[in-house]
Amino acid sequence: MNWNSASEFFAMGGYGLYVWGAYGVTAAWMLAEPWLVRRRHARALRDVMERDESYE
């Protein structure tokens, strides 16, 4: 185990800003992108369904 406490873990031996700055932005994007793409797919599906109703 590398860390004796949570605060030691977050401090990253003085490199906390750099390590968490890198990981935070990466994690944020990897959560945001699937959400955005999911929304786009849902919108496309809704368009198809609404359009089909107008044919009937």
Add this chain to the structure above:
Amino acid sequence: MKNLPRFFTFASPSRFYRAAGWAIPWIYAVAVLVSLAGLYLGFFVAPVDATQGNSYRIIFIHVPAAWMSMVLYLVMAFWAAIGWAFNARLASMVARSLAPTGAAFTFLALWTGAFWGKPTWGAWWVWDARLTSELILLFLYLGYMALVEAIDDTRRADQAGALLAVIGAVNVPIIYFSVRWWNTLHQGATISMTAAPKMANTMLLSMLLMTIAFWAYAFAVVFMRTRALVLERERDNEWVRALGVNNGSVA
């Protein structure tokens, strides 16, 4: 010739739509589980670096993101070229779906690199051959996306994009070999085919796990975007209209 179409089964947008819809949740599960294992190894098992301290732990996402940025570009250029040469609609849609994710990994490689460069080199950015060629890769992705969006005729847009993507592919070997061809501040290749790895086994394993996780993530998100694109483009086809009747499920 009768058996030949089997190879192209998934080249049909409707087959692809169904198969990808089934596979995506599983691929996401792989991405999540493998990245948890990789992060655990990277943060709790891999020892601190003797010279760089804990700042080196950025490597576990920096190197996989940089690899993905280059690999996805080549995959994008490949499918764009296939879509152009064989007039395959789905191949062109896959190429377009790859671009935003590839651009994102390029940005993340630059971003995590900046956050690593500042404590180790003392600068967020330097005009070094590796960094500059990676920045050009980002512009190639953005240029491709802008070009295909700017042309109204969908298939002509695909073709113009394919030309740009294929020409831009020359930049990928330049990025990869830049650390050998020029005197750069950036360190050499992390993993070499010709030499034994210079890093601890746990560090290497963590990095490889994160690479697998990023691959899985890229597959899942690109497939999902391709599915949306299929619906947007093929809305006049019988099977897409049938989706509307069946409340979105593929019969």
